[in-house]
Amino acid sequence: MKNPPKIYVAGHRGMVGSAIVRQLLSKDHPADRIVTRTHAELDLTDQAAVRAFFATERPDQVYLAAAKVGGIHANNTYPAEFIYQNLMMQANVIDAGILN
Numbered sequence: 001m002k003n004p005p006k007i008y009v010a011g012h013r014g015m016v017g018s019a020i021v022r023q024l025l026s027k028d029h030p031a032d033r034i035v036t037r038t039h040a041e042l043d044l045t046d047q048a049a050v051r052a053f054f055a056t057e058r059p060d061q062v063y064l065a066a067a068k069v070g071g072i073h074a075n076n077t078y079p080a081e082f083i084y085q086n087l088m089m090q091a092n093v094i095d096a097g098i099l100n
Contacts, residue, residue, distance in 0.1 A: 004033050008059035010044060010093060011066030012036040020063050035059055039066075044089040047096075054096035064093050 007024065011017035024034055035057050042053055044066055068085035069075075075082065 004030055005060035006033050006035060006058065007061045007063065008035040008057065009063045009065065010037075010089075011064070013038065014065055014067070014069075017063070017065035020065060044092055045085055047092045050092040050096045051099065054100040058100055059097075062093060062097055064090065 007029070009017050009020050009024075012021050021034060021036070025031060037053065043049055066089055068082050068089075070078070070082065
């Protein structure tokens with residue numbers, strides 16, 4: 001029998017990412033086939049680090065729920081910084097996924 005897919009959930013500590021992990025576990029997806037990393041462990045804006053992570057882990061599926069977020073004040077004060085960080089994360093994860 002084939003192993004269940006290895007799933008990387010980026011942003012597993014946030015509201016959406018943690019809900020994805022809970023849903024996977026509730027559907028009996030094995031916990032050892034769910035890959036997570038904290039921001040301290042993997043900076044998704046670092047292209048080389050993301051590529052190395054994907055080359056090592058080789059996930060079958062990716063759920064990208066990671067984002068730079070803030071409250072209303074932070075969002076109004078730093079809109080360009082937030083969108084830049086989020087675009088970099090998305091671009092690096094998509095790029096690494098394609099390469100692997």
